Structures are given as structure tokens and as C-alpha cells.
Amino acid sequence: MASLGPEQEGTRTGLLVDLRQPASATLAAVGGKALNLGRLAAADFPVPPGFCLTTAGYRKAAPAELDAVAARLDGVGPDGARLDGAALPDEERNSLARRAREAMMAAPVPPDVDAAVREAYAKLGSGPVAVRSSATAEDLPFASFAGQQDSFMDVMGAGAVVEAVRRCWASLWTDRAVAYRTTNGISHREVGLAVVVQNMVHTGTAGVLFTANPVTGTRTQTVIDASPGPGQAVVSGAVNPDQFVVETSSGRILQQPQGRRPSLTGPQLHELASLGDAAQRLFGSPQDVEWVIDGGGKAWLTQSRPITTLYPLPDDDPLDGQAGPDAAGAGSGPDPRIYLCGTLLQGLTRPITPMGLSVLGRMRGNNKGPWRYANPGLRMYVDLTPILRNKSGRQLLEKMLPLADGRSAALLPALLDDARFSVVQPPRKRSGRNGDAAPARTRSKGAGGTQSLGQFAGLIPGMVRALLWPDRELRRARRYQDNLAARLVLPSPASASRRLQHAEEILTTTINGLIQATLPAPALGYLMLAAARTLLRGIAKPRELEAVLRGLPHNVTTIMDLELWQLAVSLRRDPEASRAFTELKPAGLAARYRAGTLPGAAQSGLREFLAKYGHRAVAEIDLGMPRWSEEPDHILGMISNYLRVDDPEETPDRQFATAAAHAEARISELVERAGTVGRLRGRLVGLCLRRTRQLAGLRELPKFCIVMVLAQMHRQLEEVGAELVRNGTIDAAGDVFFLDFDELRVGLRGADLKGIVTRRRRLYDVELRRRRIPRLLLSDGTDVEAAAVPPPAAADSLTGTPASAGTATGKARVIMDPVGAHLEPGEILVAPSTDPGWTPLFMTAGALVMEMGGVISHGAVVAREYGIPAVVGVADATTVLRNGQSITVDGAAGTVTW
Template sequence: MERFTNGVPPAASGTAGPPRPGTPDALVLPLASVGGESLARVGGKAVNLGRLAAAGFPVPGGFCLTTEAYRRAAPPELETVARRLDNLGTAGAADRERLARGAREMVGAAAVPEEVDSAVRAAYALLGPGAAVAVRSSATAEDLPFASFAGQQDSFIGVRGPDAVVRAVRACWASLWNDRAVAYRAENGIAHRDAGLAVVVQSLVEARAAGVMFTANPTTGSRSETVVDASAGPGQAVVSGSVNPDHFVLHTATGRLLEFAAGGPGTGAGENGPGTPVLSEARVRELAALGQDAQRLFGAPQDVEWVIDEAHRIWLTQSRAVTTLYPLPEDAADDDAPDGGVPRLYLCATLVQGLTRPLTPAGLALLGQMRNTGGRWRYVNPGLRMYVDLSPMLRSRAGRDAMLRMLPLADGRSAAVFRALLRDPRFARPNGTRGGARPTRQPPAASRHGARRAAGTGSMAALAAGLLPAILRAVARPEAELRRALGYESRLRELLALPEPASPAERLRHAEDLVGRTVDGVVRAALPGPSAGYLMLAAARGLLRGIEDPRRLEAVLRGLPHNVTTEMNLELWAVSAAIGEDAAAREAFARRSPAQLSEDYRAGRLPPAAQARVATFLGRYGDRAVAEIDVGMPRWADQPDHVLGMISNYLRLADPEQSPDRLFAGAADRAEERIRSLVASATARGRLRGRLLEFSLGRVRRLAGLRELPKFYIVEILGEVHRQLAALGAELARSGGVSAPADVFFLDFDEVRVGLRGADLRPLVADRRRLYDVELRRRRIPRLLLADGTDVEAAVLARGHPGSAPPAGGVLAGTAASAGSATGRVRVVNDPVGARLEPGEILVAPSADPGWTPLFMTAGALVMEMGGVISHGAVVAREYGIPAVVGVADATSLLRTGQLVTVDGAAGTITPVPG
């Protein structure tokens, strides 16, 4: 391909002229020289074009009007408007639009300073008399690694004449304050006061064809594919969506065309004449090669706009990072499809646990300690989420069969995606090995210290073998097992206690050692009971085979005793009932927001009846939290807003017959009735069978409710680690090692140790907070992820596999998780903190962990995007006796608050109801 080393088309050569590039007073800079300038001076678009031009890529020539010109033109009142917008944040859309409109009008009406006007006209004159140019916005908050700002500001094509260019420049300035740009900055946490705008003016290439190219597939995330969209004529039609372009997908390494879709009307004639694709395969491969060059230059996948002129030469008119791709696993660079062309496959373990948000670095480090470091599983943490490497399971038929059995229980959607993945030729059959795992690699340095402490837990197989006698003892003597499991809490609290006063070094050592000192004991004390309960449930299912529908056993699990999460929620209901009986307390909860109530509680200002009951509740359950497996998340004891909001929610329940305690007691009664019915059916086939079934179901009722106890104990451990780290964070903030105490949760233990010695950790924390904030805003998390970045579910949908068709008639389908039917108004909740759920409303959520379950108490039914029949939300819904459907793709966006629907928990459907 022909390259132009000066970055300027022959017909549009020339420079912008004085002032000299790089001087502080320079208003205009040659485009080919701005690659080394700062974003604050020339904006993202100009920097990237300058780097391309300096590297020899074919970039149309022109100049950049710097942000200094915008600063001189902006009226002083704009600073006040920007400050008000910053104070609004993401709230107050109407006020934001009003302020943005005022800012646009200010900038649009402001006079262009004489020196700016002269500089623009002089630079434009050097491009040739009456040259046609593109005038394009280049914002300082644009084409960033985490936010592209694609299309947020305005650009103008085909501008001719100096007056028109000056008018276009002013219009670009004003577009910095259009509604979409202002909203985008607010969503991405970018201060409006810091925003500035440069303007790129380039010679216009007369386009024979144009379009966009992604050097990674933006739909599936695959870094091994290049996507090219093309139409005849200017590329603006492709970018704006006014034409349906020809669509090409290539395997980048080989140049093989994987997919082609012809564009619709308006695409134009192809290179080989009417009726042919706009681009030949050879030209698409040429573009792909150029895209790979650009990707290597910038070090990340690129979104490239390109033009082919009448002389068949390719020009690049823009390149920006593709910011929507999910991060690659840490070991992706080591993955050259080692298993006969089969890339590694990862399952998002935290998503299966009902956690959609990222984990703090401290949370990831602590979970790294808890992992079984001597076992066969490897974990990676792309996007601050924990993924488990399933590649060993793919290497044997037994492993695949096990996954096909287990995944539907944990997450129905992941199971469907896994089945579709096995139809891919690369994964069609095992490669002949017997499923032995690749040796586990050395854990990263940040987790080795903790891994040594956790190594005492031994292998999972050895642990399971050690628990077997305890499980059998639990079956034989359930009451003794209950006393042992529940009584372990006092021993655990002794292990968690740190004598005070303690030095920072002692706090760090205590926090760092807790997992190794306690987790093994928790597993041995709390796991045999629920394991025995569910083992007996499996036995009951076998005894009823051929006699009763297995789904009838579901009712046996309702209203289970000894479930610490259920007990917590019923205790919270009791707290609300007591508050409701006190006039002053009831009025306080009716008038104040959860945040105000929380502030009053911490200051000891709640009415006495409320202050005492809430304090007692938090004394028992204050270590819990939303996303509680992340040690970096605030505990309820620290921020009780959620708990206090739930009490307010319960106080609105008017019908005493619908109170959670009565419903729970009724569910328990119905469970006992179901046991009697099932036992009678089994006895009709034989007295021994009936007695065995009665024995098994009795053990289920006594022991299965303990299923929440191991996690509850783990959460108490995390709560103690959280308290010690918070104290260390306060110490680091006092010494200047971090900016705020909560910054400690963006460090691992070794980094905290370095900070206590005086190191400045603020730059490290700032980088990690920036990444965390980006991931916090991410809405789509890959359930199954390939080493090349492919979101397997997205790829399945893009390829149109069976089961990927959109729902018919508005009916949504998922996994039937809890039988029953309920009709009610939808309440979409993405974050339970501060959420209000009217009694009987249908709770629609992305997922659920124990921090969500207080909402279940008054919900009419549950719908979740994540989950399978053994996921946390499904199990709790069954125990509460509310209908539930889980694994419903995009439920939080397809269903809307206030919509009337019927949830059928047996059929696994959500059906819109007119009215």
C-alpha cells in the first residue's frame, strides 16, 4: 500500500504556518505535528491523527485549532454553568438539559476573538483557494482509553471558504455542550469544568468508498477478528447509520473471510461494478492489515474511519480505542490455542454467585487467599471479576458431561451458551486426553503471601473425604449436628477478636492471617449439616422416582428452619413491627430518607425504640452487605442505609395477612403437609419405602436450612478483615499514603505494608479507582469468555444459534426456579440500596445475593437475569414460597417499572398483561 510520509494528500499539501508549533501562544498547529501534544491542548481526535501521520499512515493534511482558542472565545459565565452541571452529577436530567442549552447558547452567541479568526483564516488559506474541508471537533475528554465519546460532538463535512470554516469552528465549540456530550461526561465521571475543545480542519478526500473498521469484533469481543463496514461515497452515511452498509468479518491472522452481509439500498456500486460488494476481499484484507498497524501503534484495538479516493488510495480519517470490549484474561498473551486450536474457556464465578459488579482489589486479593491453591482450578480476574478456567473440563467427555449437568443448576443461560459452544468445530469433541489439568501456575506476587497461609486447607478432594464421616454423623444425629454447627459461632468470634490497643503492624498481620486460621474450621463445622440435608433430598428424589413428579419436592424446602438469612430477614421484619408500634419512631421512618435515617442512627438521634432495636439487629447481622463477598464493600454496620430503607419498606405493608412472618409460617405448614402427602404415596408402594422417605424428608427439614451458615461465617470473617483494613486506611490517610481511608480497599496486603512504611500510594490507587469506576458502569458481563476476548453468549446470538431468537409476543422465558404464579406491577431494581418495593410488586433484578433478600419478603414474585435452580435467589425464593424465574436475558431492560405482568414460576415465563 502506498504510504505518505508527510501525512498529506498531494493535492492538499502545505502547513498551517506560524506561530511555531509547541509555543504556548500557538493557536494553530499543523496536524502532522500534534501527535506529541497533550490531550488538554489538542483533544483526543487530533492527538491520534497526529500520531498516525507522524508514523507514516495516510492521513489527510490540515491543521488543529487548539483549546486555547476555545478558552479565549468562551464567555466567563460559562464557568458558573459548568460548576452547576458538575454539582448535578448524573441526577436531574431536566436541569442538566436546561443548563446545557444555556451553555450552548452562550458559546454560539459569543464573538470569535480577532486573533483566533485571523489564525483560522491564515491556516485555511494554506490548504488551497476555496478548498473543501472537514471541520471536526476534538474534545479533551474524547478518544480516551475508557470512553471514546464517539459522535458526541459535532463535525461538518464539505465546508468551503474562510467564513464558513469560522462558522463551523464556532458550531463545534457549541457542540461541547449539546445534551448527549454533557450526559456522556456525567455518566463517565468527567468534570464539565475540565472539558475543552480543539478543532481539526482537514482537506476533504473525494470518496469513492468509505466506512469504519474495528480491529476487534465489537459485537463478540473477539480480538482475533476484524470487522469492516463499507458503502460507496462519503463515510458519513455509514457512521450516521443512514445506510445499511456491506458488512465483512475477517479472521485477522489468516485474512479468511468469515462473514459477509450485503448492504441495503443506497450502499452503492462495488469496486467490480453494480451488484458487487463495495469492496473486494483483497481490499478488505488490505484495510485489515492497515488496521493492525494502527492497533500496534496505539497498543489497543482500534475503531478506524477510512476513505478510498477516486484514485483507489486508502486514507485514515480517524482512529480511536474500542472502549466497550471486555478486558482480556491476564494470561491471554500466553494462549496460542495450545490444545489443538482450542482457546481457553473461562466461566465468571462471581457472576454465578449473583454478583454483577466488579470486586475491589482488596476483595480479589482476599478471595485469592480463600481459593484452593493446591487444586486443579486456575482463576483469572479480567474486569475485576473472578473467572475460573474451564479448559480442563473441555478436554474429556466426562468433564463436558459434568458441566452439562452442573451449569443448568447454577445458571441456565450459561448452560445454554455452553451447549451452543460445543457446536463450534473447535470445541466439537475432546482432543483425546482424559481431562487432566495443566499444572497450576505460580499465583501472582500480590496473592502469594496469603496463598501460603491458605495452603493448609489442602486439596478439595482431601477435604471432601475428611467431611464424609461428619456428613454421615449429621444424618444419624441431626440435633447434635445442629448444636455443633450453630455453636461454632462463639469459637469463631474468639478467633476473630484482636486485643486492643493494637499497632498498625499487628492489625495488618491479624487481617492477613485470618483466612488461613479460620476458613478450614468454618468448612468443617458448618458444611456437613447442609450437605447431609441435600444428600437426603437426593435420596428422597430417588425413592419417589416413578411415583411422584420430582417438582413436588420443591414445596418441602419452603419455610426451612435454621436458615440464618431467613432468620435475619424475619428479625428485620420484627424490628419494623416494633418500630411501627411506636408513634415517634414510625413518624421518623415515614418522613426521612434512608440516608437521613442512617445519619441519625450513627449520631444516636433516632427515637429510642428505633435506635435500640436497630443497634441490636446490626450487632448480630452488621457484617452483612450487598455484594458481601467483596471485603471492600461497606458493611451494614458502617452504612445502614439499606437496612433502614427496608424497614421503611416493611412499614408500608398494610395487610397483616401478608406479613412475612405469617407467610413464612404458612409455607412451613404447607411443607409438612406435602411431606405427609408424599410419604402416603410412597407407602402405597411399600411400607419400607414410606418409612425411608419419611426419614429422608425429616432430615431435609432439619438440616437443609443450614445451607446459608457457611457463607454467614465467611462473611463474619470478611467483616473483621474489613474493620481492620478500615483502621489501616485511616492510618494511611493520616500519613498521606492515600487520599482517603477507603482507598485501602484498592490495595493488597503487601501494598498496605509498603504504605505503612511511608510510600505514596495515591497514584496507584487513582489508577485502580479509575478502572473500578469504568467496570462499575459496565452493564454486560460475559458469562463465558474465551482467551481471545470472545463473549461466548454474544457470539452465539450473533451467529443466530437455536434459542437466540427474540421472544414472541412479548413473553420472556427463563429457568423455572420456584413454582407458583403471581400477577403484579414490575419494579426494576439494579441496586437494592435505597430501593423501594411496594408489597406484591414483581422484583426484577440482574442478580441477587443475601444483601438483596430483605426485598424478597414483600415481593409478589422474582425475576432475575442471572441464575439457575440452585442459585441464591432461586433457593431463597423457594424457601419464601414466592414464584421465581431466573436466567431471563436482559430482563432489566426488556421489562419496565410499572408494567403489569404474570410470572409463572413453574413454566419459567413472564407474560405481559394488558392494562
């Protein structure tokens, strides 16, 4: 298309942009679709000629009523102040969207806009055109908005084009577009809509291509969907397209339709894959490209937008604002690597704040040990490649992975057979007189291996003390906890710089000593359980020993849960407090607690509880997460749950006492059975199992103390954040958790950190909405589980890893976040994963079903201790099961049926 002539510019200033001359175009002016098409056209990609009516046209046409509607959708009042309260109900939101659409359709098209569109359409030849919406909140790196606004094909005649433009404007306010913007946190007041008008291509074949496999995440594959006829049919799902998978670098066809003539030839597939790869290189990230092939065989690109659903590559640095290796060629090197998601093993599906990741990195020595880590998607992954390429490592992985995560273990055989991860024998070098190098296998241990051995050796004296004098070791652990709490306090007053220094110092000076002081006793407890299992071989089945772990004493998390239950019992006796918890939701109760206006018993009882446990949190290993002392909503919700327990047999303290009595009875039974084989064996079994019950409950103490350290760091950094807010360096005190220590030091010297925080918060918000997290991730982006062929599923059951024996039938309660969760006594808790922040829910749950984990994962261990049936590693449990659905959990068979 020819560019606009000087004689036409007077009436069209700011209204029209030629797609082939987009130099001055911006996202705010032309929207995502037009901006990307313009970049493609300027780079000589085959793009149909056309023009863009900018957002200036939309602004001219938009009636004043839209401002009020958009403000209400944004939760802003007439005076510009943000309204408090929950998000709008769907019905009200949809009603406002309909009002905006109707207002836009009723508004006249301004004369200068009408004239500009008609003249530009005439210059295109007045033939059939495509009229397509191009929103400013569209084709963004974090949200594609695919299909949210309307497009119209084969529009003929100037009047019809103008009317199609009006309908595109109105489609900015479809229910789906408004809901999508709300979900992605994009302001309705700031969004605008441009319109792209292009000559129609007489289509022979059309479709879409993805420059990375959208299902598996593999960046080295191009996936092409194609069908004869218009591409809109493929995009809308109106036809079942042919699907092709092509290896991008070589053009090799990995998958194509079988049993019929495919809609694309080999040369056409190669051309499309090459065009897609070139577009990916142009934009710097994997692309979702719409294409058509005309009757003459020429390929045209009609749209390109980023694929926003891919999980980030392991090499992506979440603390670096630059584009990672998602660009062309990512992950295609000769040295593939495989990573296991340690975040999921910790019971977390949510991302970790940048400061939280930074602190976890420091705690593990910033990759100076034997393990290597990566943080794609703001989650912690451990590099398993060296283990898979080592014979001994493979054997260890085959033993340990099924205990930690059954679903990952199910994928292990295929990985062991994958030639890319075959065992590598390190070259051996002899040490000679001239100081030749030592054998490679010795060198590979390095300082990290030596450090790990040294740390293990440091635990041995404590384990010996625990074996010989368990009560003394229990008292020693409690003293350490009290002394640690005193050492963490920073005397006031203190400057922001001193607070920042203190936060760093307590991290570096406490962690190693903390592990040495708190880990030996519980480690010995579980070693004694393993010894008992060996002594009972042939006498008792291994699963019979599960009962020994029920109702364990000295577990600080269980003690906490029982104290919370006792608080609920005391509040039940207080009519005013009981009425407040019946009438108010957790957020309302929390607001009254902060104001000091809860009923007296509740105010003082909660204050005392939080004085002991307020440092804890949901997802508490993340330094950036608010502590219960800051946001007690979760604890208040748990109290509300406990107040609904009416059956005396279902009370947590009664159930815990019953579980403990069952454990003692099982020990007596096992000792007696072992004694029939030999008196000494019986005594040894008794010693092992009683040491297990004395010491294994301390397994929560190391983490409890680590969380004390993190909570004190959190408190100091909040104060630093308040100072930075006063200085204008950041907008909110919580922004400090989206920075690292070095950046905070720079901020205290006056640097503006708002841009960095904004970018990282946006990434964090995107990851918060992600539902699927790869448990095993290859360096080329492949989600190993997604790439595996799933076994056929039964219509009325799910299977997972047996985690805690027993059978329970009840109503499912799917809970994605424990904060504010409602769980009726006896209901079956269905969750993606759990950490200690979830444990108050276990006290009244009838059973547990969890998508993640293995037999030693947190949820499984706690379920066994509380004596409730559990099945873990159940794929898609939170989406297949529905609230209120009656299900049966068999914790021994590992099944969930309905």
C-alpha cells in the same frame, strides 16, 4: 501540509499544531481526535493533511460565565466547596448546558485566533475542508465520546471555517456531551476543546471498521461497515451499510452482503483490515477507525479511537497497570480457552474491588487447586477448558451447569461440538523399574486433586454426626459461630502494621476450619433430599419435593429477615418512628442514625439488629464493600418497605409459617404414598425428608461465617487506611480496597500509592457501569452468548429456567441495586441477579424474575424456600420489562407473559 514557518510563530504560539508534526502535542492541548490523527500521520498512515487549533484558542474565546456554569455542573459552589445532595435533575443540567452553548456562540472569536485559522486554512489551499471537534475528554481508553461534539463537512471559505470553529466550541456543551461527561465522572471545569481542520477527500466509498468484533468481542476479527458516499452517513446511521467480517490474520472473508454487489472488493477489504490491524498495533488496543476511499481508489484514515465497550480479555490483570493482551494478535494463539463467570453464579453483576479479588484468590489457594481462575473486568472467571477436554468432565458439566445457570447450559451443546474443545486423550506412560513416570492422567490430578479429596474426606465425620444426632450438630454449629466471633476480635490498641497482620492471619487460619465445622450438616441435608427423590421414584414427581424446602428452620438469613420484619412491626406501633420512616428516605434515616437522632425505638432497635447482622452487606463476598454497620441505608429502606405491608395475609412471618406448614403436610403426604409401596420405604422417606428440614436450612451458615471473617478484615483494613491517609500515602481510607496486602505494607513504609489507586478506581468505575457481562468468555474475547444465534422471541413473553413453582400476576418492579429499593407488597421483583443482601425484598415480593442463574442459584433457592414463583435465566428481563407493567410469572413453565 507544510509546517508553520518561523515568521508566523509569534502570533500563533500555542494555537496551531501541524497534524504531521505532533511531537509536542498533548491530550490537554489538542484533544483525543487530533492526538490520534497526529500519531497516525507521524507513523506514515494515509491521513488527509490538516492542522489543529489547540485548546488554547478555546480558552481565549471562552467567556467568564462558563466557569460558573461548569462549576455548578460539577456540583461545586462559588467558594469552591463541593455541594451536598443528589445529582442535578436532567432539566436543570440541560438548562445549564444551553446557557453555556449560547454564551459560547455569543462570544467573539479573538483576533489572533481568527488570523491564525485563516492563514493556516490558506496554506491548506483554501479548498473544501472538514472542521471537527477534538475534546480533551474524547477517545480515551475508558470512554470514546463518539459523536458527542459536532463536526462539519465540506466547509468552504475562511469565514465559514472560523464560524465552524465557533460552532465546534459551542458543541462542547450539547446536552448529550454534558450528560456523557457526567455519567463518566469527567469534570466539566477541566474539559477543553481543540478543532481539527483537514482537506476533504472526494469520497467514492466510506465507512468505519472495528479491529475487534464489537458485538461478540472476538479480537481476531475485523468488522467493516461501508457505503458509497461520505462516511458521515455510515457513522450517523443515515444509511444501511454493507457489513463485512474479515479474519484479520488471514484476510479470509467470513461474512459479506448477499444478493447484491458489495460496495468493497476483496483487495479493498484486505487493505482496510491491514490498515486497521496496523493502527491497533500502533495504539496497543482495539480501534474504531473511520476511513474513506477516494475516487482514485486510495484509502485514507480520518479517525482512530479505542473501542471502549469490549469486555477485557481473560489474560488481563486488573491489578497490573500495564496494557494487557488487547493489542494486536490477542487471543489468536493455537490454544483457546473458555471461562465461566463465577461472579454471576454468586449472584453478582457488579465488579469486585481489587482487594476483594486478592482475598478470594487467597481463599481458593491462588490457583494451587484443580481449578484455574482469571479476573477480567474485575470479575471472577473459572477456566472450564480442562473439563471440556475431558470425557468425564463433560458428563459432569452437562449435569451440573443447567442447575447453576440455565443460559450457560443452553450454550453448552455448541461448545461440546466445537473442535477447539474436543476431548484430548492424555498419553499413558508405564512405570518401570527405573522410576518411569506414572500415567499422565494420574499426574494431572497433582496436589490440587489430592487436596480436594482430602477436604471432602474431612467432611464425612461431621456428616455422620449430623445423620445420627442432628440436634447435637445444630448446637455444635451455633457454638462454632459464637467462638469464631470471639476469635476474630483484635485487642486494642493495635498499630496499623498489627492490624494488617491480623487481617491476613484470620484469613489463613479460619477458612479451612470454618468449612469443616459448618458445611457437613447442610451437605447431608441435601444428600438426604436426593436420597428421598430416589426412594420416591415412580411414586412422586421430582418437583413435588420442592415444597419440602419451604419455610426451612435454622436458616440464618431467613432468621435475619424475620427479625428485621419484627423490628418493623415494633416501629409501626411507635408513632414517632413510623412518621420518620414515612417522611424520610433511607439516606436521610441513615444520617440521623449515625448522628444518634432517630426516634428512640428506631435508634435502639436498629443498633441491636446491626450488632447481630451489621457484618453483612450487599455483594458481601467482596471484602471491599461497606458493611451494613457502616452504611445502613439498605436495611432502613427494607424497614420502609415492610411498613407498607397492610394485608395480614401478606406479612412475612405469616407467609413463612404457612410455607412451613405446607412443607410438613407435603412430607406426611409423601411418607404415606411411599408407605403404600412398602413400610420400610415409607419410614426411610420420612427419615430423609425430616433430616432435610432439620439440616438443609444451615446451608447459609458457611457463607454467614465467611462474611463474618471478611467483615472483621474490612474493619481492620479501614483502620489501616485511616493511618495511611494521615501519612499522606492515600487520599481516603476506602482506597485500601484498591490495593493488595503487599502494597499496603509498602504504603506503611511511606510509599505514595495514590497513582495506583486512581488507576484502579477508574477501571472499577468503568466496570460498575457495564451492563452486559459475558457468562462464557473465550480467550480471544468472544462472548459466547453474544456470538450465538438467538432464537426468535415472542412479542409478549420471555422464557427462562423454571425455578420455583406457582403462578403470580402483579406489577413489575425492576431493581438493579437493592440499596434504597422501593418494592410494594405483591410486586414482582425483576433483577439482574441476587445474593443474600437482596433477601429482605423476597419477604414481600409476589414473584421473582432474574436474568441470571439456574435452579440451584441463590435467588432460585430462596424463592422456593419462601414459596414465591420464580423464573431465572431470563435474558434481558431488566430491559424488556418496565416498572408498573402487569406481568404473569409461571414458575413451573418458566415463562413471563404480559
